């Protein structure tokens with residue numbers, strides 16, 4: 001049995017903890033490998049944020065002919081060379097992942113990398129199921145950064161179907177003619193955008209009436225309208241049965257008009273993710289979890305067991321890379337300076353959905369504001385109402401802000417339209433640093449006629465008290 005100063009489980013954000021300040025620590029990293037190739041480096045790098053956004057940008061470029069049409073510029077989409085796109089994306093990603101793995105194994109003398117799944121077998125004791133058999137390791141401190149994995153719903157017949165999740169769909173050998181996507185959340189809408197822009201017919205299956213229904217009510221409604229124009233959206237559906245008929249997948253549904261079937265060559269399951277705490281047998285390690293399987297942590301990321309920290313998707317209610325990275329920095333500090341711990345700050349957490357159109361959001365949605373006692377006013381500014389929006393000929397985008405009617409304190413901001421994730425950043429900054437809407441709108445220059453005038457006007461439109 002080997003004993004370490006520190007064991008880190010998971011090489012997504014967990015991999016970033018070690019820097020030169022840990023050079024005299026005896027450290028083990030345990031990583032089972034992620035995605036179809038069992039890669040090093042976690043979800044975001046290998047099967048999440050980074051490859052998806054490389055495909056999203058490619059999809060946006062493939063849509064240039066549609067954009068050009070309304071501007072009077074005739075463009076044509078020639079070939080979509082899927083294998084070239086895929087190999088370009090993963091040619092970069094795979095090299096970074098294997099470089100990161102090589103660096104830890106070969107250049108970090110104080111680090112032992114176990115490339116196998118680990119599970120707790122006692123307090124601060126992990127059994128690693130190596131190819132040579134189980135190996136037990138113990139440590140003074142553990143960091144659990146084991147992330148999560150896609151949920152596959154229990155549909156009758158699913159085990160006989162050759163389906164994809166976000167872990168595998170980006171490595172398809174060829175583009176299908178048709179793709180069924182189960183789910184209407186982040187993963188579903190990003191891949192619907194990617195594949196439809198590349199010429200695939202999309203059928204999107206949702207359990208509720210709205211697409212991206214967790215977004216602000218006006219944003220979700222607008223996105224749902226646009227989704228119905230782009231894709232075959234089937235809301236309010238329940239999956240009854242699924243079957244593989246040669247190359248074709250047939251899904252039997254119940255909907256508002258009764259029973260129906262949809263068919264496609266490929267199926268993408270995008271119905272949410274679950275934390276990997278079960279794979280780790282957290283209970284055997286005394287590590288408490290909530291009903292949804294997330295590891296319980298306090299504001300310093302400590303779990304219920306002394307010396308065991310957790311971060312990222314395995315414990316956080318936010319399944320976002322910028323949150324996992326923030327929590328990683330908190331854990332890193334608290335490992336190094338246990339007598340002066342710092343806390344995670346989840347007060348202003350933004351997110352973006354990189355679909356078509358993209359969405360970005362921070363703070364309260366209107367439905368959340370309504371459900372609490374908070375007093376608020378809102379304003380909406382269309383892209384079409386500011387000069388650069390005219391240049392874009394945008395007809396669907398808008399920014400919506402919520403603020404306290406007296407102080408002008410910003411409570412939430414939501415943008416749907418081109419460059420939403422960039423445009424929202426000054427609003428995130430204002431909320432984080434307590435800048436009120438009046439000061440923000442009138443206390444600085446806004447470049448004319450640039451797209452951020454959208455934000456300026458949304459702020460100026462707020463019906464604040466005099």
Ligand SMILES: Cc1cc2nc3c(=O)[nH]c(=O)nc-3n(C[C@H](O)[C@H](O)[C@H](O)COP(=O)(O)OP(=O)(O)OC[C@H]3O[C@@H](n4cnc5c(N)ncnc54)[C@H](O)[C@@H]3O)c2cc1C
Nearest residue numbers: 010012013032042043048049118146147312313319320321
């Ligand atoms: C398709 C997709 C797109 C996304 N896009 C974005 C985006 O644009 N922006 C954004 O902010 N977020 C995005 N996310 C979310 C983001 O990827 C995650 O929030 C983030 O990667 C979580 O990091 P983590 O370190 O907590 O876990 P991970 O990066 O998942 O790392 C966990 C690691 O632990 C390993 N592991 C698990 N169990 C064990 C075990 N028992 N033994 C050994 N090793 C184990 C896993 O193999 C994995 O490598 C996306 C996610 C997906 C799926």
Ligand SMILES: NC(=O)c1ccc[n+]([C@@H]2O[C@H](COP(=O)([O-])OP(=O)(O)OC[C@H]3O[C@@H](n4cnc5c(N)ncnc54)[C@H](O)[C@@H]3O)[C@@H](O)[C@H]2O)c1
Nearest residue numbers: 153183184185186187188207270271272273319352353354
């Ligand atoms: N741009 C980003 O930051 C980004 C991108 C992708 C993923 N992520 C993260 O990953 C997480 C997981 O993404 P996701 O899209 O898998 O989850 P999600 O929670 O966003 O969406 C899952 C959707 O599937 C629906 N659903 C569940 N079971 C279903 C069923 N049987 N049939 C049809 N629909 C069903 C749910 O109602 C929900 O709308 C996100 O919450 C997000 O935090 C972030």
